[in-house]
Amino acid sequence: MTFAITQSCCNDAHCVSVCPVNCIHPTPDEPDFGRTEMLYIDPRSCIDCGACASACPVDAIFPIDKLTAPLAHFAERNRAHYEGRPADPAWAPSRFARSLPTSFAGLRVAIIGTGPAACYTAQTVLRTTEAHVTMIDRERVAGGLVRYGVAPDHPSTKRVGETFAWLFHHPRLSLRLGTEVGADVTLAELRRSHHAVIAAVGAPDDRRLGIPGESLPGSLSAGDFSRWVNGHPDATAPDLAVERAVVVGNGNVALDVARLLVSDPETLPSELDPQVRAALQASRVREVVVLGRRGPEHAAYTWAELEALRHLPGVGLVVDDTPGVAETIAAAGPAGALHGVEREHIDWDAAPDARRIVLRFGSTPQEILGATRVVGVRLHGVAGRDLAAGLVVTSIGRVGRELRGMPFDEDAGRVPRQEGRVIDPETTAPVPGLYVVGWAKRGPTGGIGANRFDAEETVDALLDDALAGVLEAPTSAPSRRRGMMAGWAAATKTTTA
Numbered sequence: 001m002t003f004a005i006t007q008s009c010c011n012d013a014h015c016v017s018v019c020p021v022n023c024i025h026p027t028p029d030e031p032d033f034g035r036t037e038m039l040y041i042d043p044r045s046c047i048d049c050g051a052c053a054s055a056c057p058v059d060a061i062f063p064i065d066k067l068t069a070p071l072a073h074f075a076e077r078n079r080a081h082y083e084g085r086p087a088d089p090a091w092a093p094s095r096f097a098r099s100l101p102t103s104f105a106g107l108r109v110a111i112i113g114t115g116p117a118a119c120y121t122a123q124t125v126l127r128t129t130e131a132h133v134t135m136i137d138r139e140r141v142a143g144g145l146v147r148y149g150v151a152p153d154h155p156s157t158k159r160v161g162e163t164f165a166w167l168f169h170h171p172r173l174s175l176r177l178g179t180e181v182g183a184d185v186t187l188a189e190l191r192r193s194h195h196a197v198i199a200a201v202g203a204p205d206d207r208r209l210g211i212p213g214e215s216l217p218g219s220l221s222a223g224d225f226s227r228w229v230n231g232h233p234d235a236t237a238p239d240l241a242v243e244r245a246v247v248v249g250n251g252n253v254a255l256d257v258a259r260l261l262v263s264d265p266e267t268l269p270s271e272l273d274p275q276v277r278a279a280l281q282a283s284r285v286r287e288v289v290v291l292g293r294r295g296p297e298h299a300a301y302t303w304a305e306l307e308a309l310r311h312l313p314g315v316g317l318v319v320d321d322t323p324g325v326a327e328t329i330a331a332a333g334p335a336g337a338l339h340g341v342e343r344e345h346i347d348w349d350a351a352p353d354a355r356r357i358v359l360r361f362g363s364t365p366q367e368i369l370g371a372t373r374v375v376g377v378r379l380h381g382v383a384g385r386d387l388a389a390g391l392v393v394t395s396i397g398r399v400g401r402e403l404r405g406m407p408f409d410e411d412a413g414r415v416p417r418q419e420g421r422v423i424d425p426e427t428t429a430p431v432p433g434l435y436v437v438g439w440a441k442r443g444p445t446g447g448i449g450a451n452r453f454d455a456e457e458t459v460d461a462l463l464d465d466a467l468a469g470v471l472e473a474p475t476s477a478p479s480r481r482r483g484m485m486a487g488w489a490a491a492t493k494t495t496t497a
């Protein structure tokens with residue numbers, strides 16, 4: 001018997017280091033790391049010790065005989081990854097072995113953000129130095145997108161937030177929530193009171209289509225939807241008294257939105273916000289059409305998230321049989337993830353007789369229709385055929401936002417940098433004491449775990465600079481103006497630094 005890794009794997013590789021027989025791959029030192037959707041256990045070598053399952057922060061690892069219906073196929077998925085590969089590959093050397101001498105005990109580091117990138121960065125700084133760390137977030141609850149992005153029907157993924165919570169008990173860490181850098185405190189103030197400031201501010205804005213009708217009631221972004229479904233106090237509930245919704249975009253977030261809109265609310269976890277549950281119970285949405293602007297071979301969603309749609313209780317999954325789709329799915333390649341999914345020439349005038357998700361490829365909206373609220377979508381290149389729909393959710397990714405005082409690359413939508421050091425865009429020279437990590441650094445792609453190794457790269461640069469004497473000593477003490485604790489930080493010490 002062996003263990004297998006399943007859907008919620010976020011690629012943080014915690015399991016790799018505890019496996020006594022090196023049978024979890026790709027490891028962070030292997031070229032495939034970051035290119036595969038998840039990590040896989042080699043059933044030929046696994047000795048069934050269970051150490052990986054205990055180490056996994058998102059409960060993604062199970063003995064294969066305990067895998068129930070929606071996850072059972074992951075046993076085969078793990079096995080198939082190793083087909084044609086050698087068993088027992090060599091151990092790779094350990095990656096991050098840096099630390100600072102204790103003479104650097106007075107180092108003060110500010111981290112803007114409390115999302116995964118910020119938390120992995122704080123963990124690495126606290127483990128490798130004697131520094132004092134201040135974490136600042138404009139939200140009143142820590143966690144970034146783990147709290148207000150990750151879908152509430154993925155409770156095991158959300159649990160990664162609990163593994164970060166130890167940070168907030170750390171004696172060398174202060175947490176300031178409800179504090180926006182650029183409004184409540186300036187970047188210049190932070191720089192004056194810390195040796196180093198690390199921006200882990202993510203990519204806060206939703207990309208928009210820029211087409212007519214996008215601001216009508218009934219049209220919203222995936223970010224707005226995610227905040228609402230995760231119980232954000234400032235979010236507005238969408239009007240769900242409509243039969244058909246359209247989701248624009250073909251990434252994992254688009255699938256999250258589609259799934260949540262048609263899932264039976266009774267199957268959603270008990271942690272779901274009660275008002276959200278009531279709204280979903282009252283919802284009349286029966287069909288969600290997911291529009292991909294390119295073909296299924298270019299879809300940005302992952303196999304695991306697509307598989308989850310195939311196993312949604314009481315919800316059908318159908319591909320709209322537009323010209324060329326069948327051939328693309330039949331050909332070898334990434335579209336093969338849709339093998340076995342029903343295809344149908346959808347009659348858009350007929351009401352569906354059961355709840356379903358329709359995947360339509362090669363389609364993008366030209367206009368969102370309606371006078372006072374959304375009534376439909378006009379598609380590019382489909383003459384005379386408007387799609388009636390009362391709700392349109394645009395899920396085409398996110399983009400970074402300029403933080404006053406921090407260089408920003410408008411075209412790339414992120415902070416200009418060399419590895420983790422922020423650079424002056426004119427001279428390309430590093431700005432001493434300024435660093436960046438996570439989606440603010442790489443752009444808005446990659447799951448939670450990708451931020452762990454990114455954080456190590458940024459901290460590595462900071463430690464090099466500390467040793468090289470590049471960091472300027474603070475000229476003032478950290479401000480004690482504002483801050484509060486809430487969410488999974490609530491049970492920890494109260495800090496209003």
Ligand SMILES: Cc1cc2nc3c(=O)[nH]c(=O)nc-3n(C[C@H](O)[C@H](O)[C@H](O)COP(=O)(O)OP(=O)(O)OC[C@H]3O[C@@H](n4cnc5c(N)ncnc54)[C@H](O)[C@@H]3O)c2cc1C
Nearest residue numbers: 010113115116117138144145149181201202438439447448
């Ligand atoms: C809807 C959605 C669902 C996702 N689901 C999954 C999933 O199931 N599994 C998975 O592996 N990955 C998932 N991801 C990806 C994952 O969430 C990201 O990889 C990760 O959150 C990026 O981390 P980050 O710390 O860079 O940014 P964020 O998580 O966005 O954190 C940035 C933080 O900075 C704060 N901030 C921004 N500006 C300021 C300011 N001026 N002052 C103070 N604070 C500020 C924000 O409030 C926020 O808390 C999802 C992403 C989205 C959008």
Ligand SMILES: NC(=O)c1ccc[n+]([C@@H]2O[C@H](COP(=O)([O-])OP(=O)(O)OC[C@H]3O[C@@H](n4cnc5c(N)ncnc54)[C@H](OP(=O)(O)O)[C@@H]3O)[C@@H](O)[C@H]2O)c1
Nearest residue numbers: 249250251252253254293294300395396397444445446447
């Ligand atoms: N379960 C999970 O592990 C999970 C869950 C949620 C999110 N995430 C991760 O979080 C990251 C962000 O996810 P995401 O879904 O927001 O972004 P994403 O993966 O970048 O997908 C964006 C989608 O929007 C489409 N798009 C972009 N501009 C468009 C336009 N103008 N018109 C129509 N379509 C357009 C893209 O199509 P093109 O390809 O044609 O550009 C793509 O299909 C990803 O790395 C994702 O894997 C992971």
Ligand code: SF4
Nearest residue numbers: 009010012013015056
């Ligand atoms: S989430 Fe991390 S620990 Fe869990 S299986 Fe994936 S890589 Fe391993």
Ligand code: SF4
Nearest residue numbers: 019046047049050052
């Ligand atoms: S059960 Fe043990 S041997 Fe098998 S993958 Fe997990 S840690 Fe490795």
